[in-house]
Amino acid sequence: MxxxxxxxxxxxxxxxxxxxxTLSDLLWAAYGINRPESGKRTAPSAMNVQEFTIYVFTQEGxxxxxxxxxxxxxxMDGDFRAKTGTQDYVKNASVNLVYVxxxxxxxxxxxxxxxxxxxxxxxxxICQNVYLFAASNKLSCVxxxxxxKDEMAAFLQLPQNQRVIVAQSVGIPE
Numbered sequence: 001m002x003x004x005x006x007x008x009x010x011x012x013x014x015x016x017x018x019x020x021x022t023l024s025d026l027l028w029a030a031y032g033i034n035r036p037e038s039g040k041r042t043a044p045s046a047m048n049v050q051e052f053t054i055y056v057f058t059q060e061g062x063x064x065x066x067x068x069x070x071x072x073x074x075x076m077d078g079d080f081r082a083k084t085g086t087q088d089y090v091k092n093a094s095v096n097l098v099y100v101x102x103x104x105x106x107x108x109x110x111x112x113x114x115x116x117x118x119x120x121x122x123x124x125x126i127c128q129n130v131y132l133f134a135a136s137n138k139l140s141c142v143x144x145x146x147x148x149k150d151e152m153a154a155f156l157q158l159p160q161n162q163r164v165i166v167a168q169s170v171g172i173p174e
Contacts, residue, residue, distance in 0.1 A: 003132050003135050003136045004132070004135075006135035006136070006138075007131050007132060007134075007135040008135065008141075009131075009141065009142045009143075010140035010141060010142060010173060011087070011089050011140070011142050011169075012089070012140055012173055012174040013089055013092040013093045013094065013140050013169065013171040013172065013173070013174060014092065014094075014171065014172040014173065014174050015091075015092040016094060016171070016172050017058065017059055017060075017094050018094040018095065018139070018170075018171065018172060022137060022139075023056075023058075023094075023095060024070065025133065025137075026095070026130065026133050026134075026137075026170060027054065027056070027065045027067075027070070027072075028042065028067075028070055029042060029129050029130065029132070029133035030042070030043070030054060030065075030097070030126050030129050030130045030133070031043050031052060031054055031065070031067055031126050031129070032067050032070060033067050033068060033070075039068075041067065042129055043122070043125040043126045043129050044122070044125055045118075045122040045125075046106075046109070046118035046121065046122060047106075047108050047109070049105045049106050049108065049109075049118075050105065051101045051102050051103070051105040051106055051119060051122065052099055052100065052101055052102075052119075052122065052123065052126060053065070053099075053100045053102065053162075054097050054098070054099060054100075054126075055075075055097070055098040055099075055100060055156060056072060056095060056096075056097060057080055057081045057083070057084050057095065057096040057097075057098065058079075058081070058094070058095050059079050059081070059094075060077065060079070061074060061075070061076055061077045061078055061079075061080075062075045062076045062078070062080055062156075063075055075156075080155075081093060081095075081096050083151070083152065083155060084096035084098055084147060084152070084167045084169075085144050085146055085147050085167055085169070086146045086147070086148065087144065087146060089169070090144070090167075090169050092171070092174075093140075093169035093170060093171040094139075094170060094171030094172055095169075095170050095171065096167055096168070096169050096170075097130065097167060097168045097169075097170070098147070098152060098156070098164060098167045099123050099126060099127070099164070099165045099166055099167070099168070100156070100158060100162050100163065100164055100165065101115075101119035101122075101123065101162065101163050101165050102161060102162045103115045103119070103161050103162070103163065104161040104162075106118065106119070119163070119165055120165065123165045123166060127143045127166065127168055130143075130168055130170060131143070134170050138173070139170055139171060139172065139173065140169075140170070140171055140172070140173040140174075141168065141169065141170045142168065142169050143166055143167075143168045144166060144167045144168065144169065145166050147164060147166065147167045149163070149164040152164045152167075
């Protein structure tokens with residue numbers, strides 16, 4: 001109840017990294033595997049297709065979250081946080097998460113509009129997990145639709161079947 005009471009949106013961030021354990025816990029809370037025997041995750045997905053990949057943008061670089069190993073897979077060095085949104089504050093957030101849906105994993109769902117619908121719902125669950133983690137750890141958090149999706153897809157070199165859905169900024173409050 002306390003965490004729900006504290007859940008809020010904040011766009012104010014210190015330009016300061018969060019520690020690695022907090023980042024690890026944040027990503028596990030977002031979309032980690034909480035039932036290793038079945039591979040099921042902390043966030044539900046329609047028909048358990050688990051279509052999301054989380055890209056993690058920090059001051060040091062860009063990573064992909066590997067939920068099976070609960071670790072970050074390096075993609076590139078450099079501070080590209082500002083690329084994750086059109087708002088000025090994204091460059092200061094400790095971490096920016098970019099959520100990418102892989103529609104090829106949604107083979108059971110036939111219509112494209114249904115794939116987009118379920119991906120949006122599934123992404124909402126992940127984002128809310130991040131909000132609740134942020135609240136419980138006194139971090140600022142905001143989910144953002146203002147992201148240049150086509151530019152981000154090109155930057156991440158995503159194949160045609162993968163789509164950027166939204167981004168989320170998390171960090172130390174100013």
